[in-house]
Amino acid sequence: MGSARNLLLLSSSRLHGHGYLEHARGQLEDLFKSANVKTVLFVPFALRDHDKYTATVRDALQPWGFHVEGLHTKPDREKALREAQAIFVGGGNTFVLLRSLYEMKLLDPIRELVLQQGLPYVGSSAGTNVATRSIHTTNDMPVAYPPSFEALALVPFNINPHYLDPEAGSRHKGETRDERLEEFVAYHGLPVLGLREGTSVRVQGEKATLLGDRNAKLFKVDGNAEELAPQADLSFLLQK
Numbered sequence: 001m002g003s004a005r006n007l008l009l010l011s012s013s014r015l016h017g018h019g020y021l022e023h024a025r026g027q028l029e030d031l032f033k034s035a036n037v038k039t040v041l042f043v044p045f046a047l048r049d050h051d052k053y054t055a056t057v058r059d060a061l062q063p064w065g066f067h068v069e070g071l072h073t074k075p076d077r078e079k080a081l082r083e084a085q086a087i088f089v090g091g092g093n094t095f096v097l098l099r100s101l102y103e104m105k106l107l108d109p110i111r112e113l114v115l116q117q118g119l120p121y122v123g124s125s126a127g128t129n130v131a132t133r134s135i136h137t138t139n140d141m142p143v144a145y146p147p148s149f150e151a152l153a154l155v156p157f158n159i160n161p162h163y164l165d166p167e168a169g170s171r172h173k174g175e176t177r178d179e180r181l182e183e184f185v186a187y188h189g190l191p192v193l194g195l196r197e198g199t200s201v202r203v204q205g206e207k208a209t210l211l212g213d214r215n216a217k218l219f220k221v222d223g224n225a226e227e228l229a230p231q232a233d234l235s236f237l238l239q240k
Contacts, residue, residue, distance in 0.1 A: 004118035006035060007154060007203035009128040011161045011195035011212075013091055021060045021124075023198050027211055028122065031202075032066055032086060035120045039067040041084040045100035046092025046126040053090060078109050084119060091125025091161075094138035098130050099146035111152050121154060125161045128195070132158045136184050137192050155203060156240045158184070163194030163217060181219045191237060192219040193228075201234060208234035 015023040054070035074080035113119040199212030
């Protein structure tokens, strides 16, 4: 089912010291050029100003040779998806994004196009969250209420974008990020990959690789956690 997958799941679009998407330029170019992509269909529904958001992405990708169109401008969105060369689902609020995809009835078409027909999929932050099994492990406030937290399930595990390590010596007495992710794993029996800023997951069929120059932290179903080094083979996470 997932043998056609061609995904790039970014922790974030911005990285300190870099311009918008600049840290991921090589990864984006590798994906788009390998699939002969000239035009990217951008899905801007995680932020409120769709035109402005699409313009931001266009300003980043156009100088690199890729045209950008906004899905929100298409009268027939499902047809636009079927005709797309690649889609890029941007970050913002994960709950708003997933609710929009449910309301527009776009989850099934995206899932089918990506998993069965190999439509290249780029997600960033919230766009990465909705690519996984569910959005339970987002960092966002639930400012909107989707009919379900179940998402695209382009991969059979969850991701926590913008993962931050617990602060050593902190006087904060609330739950740490680690404790919250461990709680999710305990309730749902699904592994969660904590993606630190500047890292991403590249998925090609049944092969997955950690990209970037920092480790990722895997919260495993047995309750343990493991640090995974850059370029680590993550293909084992694709086994259901």
